[in-house]
Amino acid sequence: MSRPGTKPGVEDTLRDFWASRPVRPSRGGKLGGVSAAIGHRYGIDPxxxxxxxxxxxxxxxxxxxxxxxxxxxxxKEGSSTSTSTIVLLALLLIPCSYVVSDVPGLVGLVLGGLALYLLHRNYGDHEPAESATEPPSESSAGPTAGPTAGPTVEGANNTWVYPTVRSGSTETTEPDRQEPPSWDPLGTASFAWDLPEPDDSPPDPAPSRPRRHSVTLVTLAVTLLALGFGTAFSLPPVITTATGLGVLGIGMLAGAFLRGGRGLIVLAVPMAVLALAFNALPTDTWYGVGDQQVRPADVAGLRDSYRKSVGNIELHLDDLRFPEGRTITTGGDVGAGNISVHLPPNVDVRAKCSADMGNVNCLGQERQGDGVSAAAFDEGADGRGGGQLVLDLHAGTGNVEVLRD
Known part of the structure; x- marks a missing residue:
């Protein structure tokens, strides 16, 4: 339990989110109603x-x-999800769950979960607007209140009729709302001197200014869009994070004038740290993020080198035929990840494998630790002769394997 006046902890926030999680509306949703449910729960535009x-x-x-x-x-509002829908969604989740094995997919899951967590932590106290109730009809509202003829008072050659107010079945006289007679030289009408009592009740408080959801949410959406484009097009991380940090800065500047956007600081601080860390890396040696599998149809389709900054590289050369008397050279370099090469049974191979930190298995030559390397030459199952393959493989942090299938 969190103390009054303090923000709840992570466990309390997650528990409160599950207890008051959004409800998918029966109407107004485009597909499954997930976006409409989240927007209605936290008071934002779906x-x-x-x-x-x-x-x-x-x-x-x-x-x-x-x-x-x-x-x-x-x-779902008013009903439960049908069994057929649950089965269909469970089947669709099986292929979609493979995104967690890829670095961009894992980053997307973390960003999505973090955005929902921050949304509930900052705006979880928002109550969905209740549907407006219909005003009572005249038939059910009872007798209509209004002035009716009341008792009469005589005086100074005139007779005045005092109005009364009917409330239900009880009649009450309302002298404080009466008007004095048009001619009263002696001021004998006592009610003409009655003044309303001063109102000592405090004035109604001014309505609180609504929180500026749009500044934070729009800036967050544009920031995620910028980071997504940078990741999708394999831009250097320093450029990607600097762009996202710039968008956050513009959002916080706009929030300073619109009295909003304070929640952006939570995302801006770690992103600034990442930008500084990536700035220490040379941007001219960035080769993207992700896994790469290579299955060339012939030796002409084999490139001189395969590189990735973060990810795994797999070279499947076991179906290739190397021309007699010809030497083919290729290699691989990965900053953080693994490199594996699968060879055909008969080609002559001269391989050099190295890793700044990790394991090396170079045709049976195994090393592990920091700054390890190994070199090997193998003639294949048919002995020396035929085509020859030269490999130069390196991993910054990870494993290097050359295997004969």
Whole structure:
């Protein structure tokens, strides 16, 4: 339990989110109603939520997985999700769950979960607007209150009729609302001197200024879009994070004038740290993020080198035929990840394998630790002769394997 006046902890926030999780509406949803449910629960435009799902789709399809999870886990208004829908969603989750094995997909899942967590932590106290009730009809409202003829008072050659107010079946005289007679030289009408009592009740408090959801959410959506494009097009991380940090800065500047956007600081601080860390890396040696599998149809389709900054490289050369008397050279370099090469049974291979930190298995020559390397030559099953393959493989942090199939 969190103390009064303090923000709840992570466990309390997650528990409160599950207890008051959004409810998918029976009407107004475009597909499964997930975006409409989140928008109604936290008082934001569902269009912004749909934009967020589209943005996270750039991260290895994580947006699709997050939407399917929301469709499956969020309850439906007025009824329960049908069994056929649950089975269909469970089957769709199986292929979509493979995004967690890819770095962009994992980043997208983390960003999506973090965005939902921050949304509930900052705006979880928002209550969905209740439907407006119909005003009571005249038949059910009872007798209509209004002035009726009341008792009369005589005086100074005139007779005045005092109005009364009917409330239900009880009649009450309302002298404080009466008008004095048009001619009263002696001021004998006592009610003409009656003045209203001063109102000592405090004035109604001014309505509180609504929180500026749009500044934070729009800036967050544009930031995620910028990061998604940078990841999808394999831009250097320093450029990607600097662009996202710039968008956050513009959002916080706009929030300073619109009295909003304070929640952006939570995302701006770690992104600034990442930008500084990536700035220490040379941008001219960035080769992208992701896994790469190579299956060339012939030796002409084999490139001189395969490189990745983060990810795994697999070279499947076991179906290739190397021309007699010809030497083919290729290699691989990965900053953080693994390299594996699968060779045909008969080609002569001269391989050099190295890793700054990790394991090396170079045709049976195994090394492990920091700054390890190994070199090997293998003639294949048919002995020396035929084509020859020269390999030069390196991993910064990871494993290097050359295997004979």
């Amino acid at each position: 269009v912004l939520v749909r934009v967020a799902f589209v943005v996270t789709t750039f991260y290895g399809g994580a947006g699709i997985l997050l939407y399917l999870l929301g469709w499956l886990l969020l309850p």
